[in-house]
Amino acid sequence: MISKLIIKRGRLGKSVFAKSNFKKDEKIIEFKGKIIKTSDIPEINSPQDDRYVQIGRYKYVGPSNSFDDFINHSCNPNSGLKITNKSIILIAIKNIKTGEEITWDYSTTMNEDDWEMDCKCKNKSCRKRIKDFKYLPKKIQNKYIKLGIVPKYAIPKTKE
Numbered sequence: 001m002i003s004k005l006i007i008k009r010g011r012l013g014k015s016v017f018a019k020s021n022f023k024k025d026e027k028i029i030e031f032k033g034k035i036i037k038t039s040d041i042p043e044i045n046s047p048q049d050d051r052y053v054q055i056g057r058y059k060y061v062g063p064s065n066s067f068d069d070f071i072n073h074s075c076n077p078n079s080g081l082k083i084t085n086k087s088i089i090l091i092a093i094k095n096i097k098t099g100e101e102i103t104w105d106y107s108t109t110m111n112e113d114d115w116e117m118d119c120k121c122k123n124k125s126c127r128k129r130i131k132d133f134k135y136l137p138k139k140i141q142n143k144y145i146k147l148g149i150v151p152k153y154a155i156p157k158t159k160e
Helices: 138-147
Strands: 005-010 013-018 027-030 035-037 053-056 059-061 079-083 088-092
Touching: 053 079
Parallel strands: none
Antiparallel strands: 005 013, 027 088, 035 059, 053 059, 079 088
């Protein structure tokens, strides 16, 4: 799959782009960084330097020094993460054409009330702030849950 990707300068610095088409539900890349606990994440000076992705209540995948470190956020992404006990796979959630930037919504894996940053995706549906999944509008939450790109730990518990 890596042969279908290229890192080049995008609007926000290094970004990942498709070198060929991806069909909806197609695997794009597997995130391969070291798995660490929340308490082991080093101090990070700026949100843009943060290459850690939450994959469990207190678990993160760290930087891999590969493509997955440069996939940017979008409030209208074309991909999303499917997290299992064995793998962290980025899949296309819509058809992606050659030359398109690969993006995913960082909020889909977040449930920690600790990290947020200003959004610079400039999409017409931009929410202006990237923060935990529970703060997304319900319509967007439901869309992402139906796509299968929200891990159970991130889904808010409903009050009965």
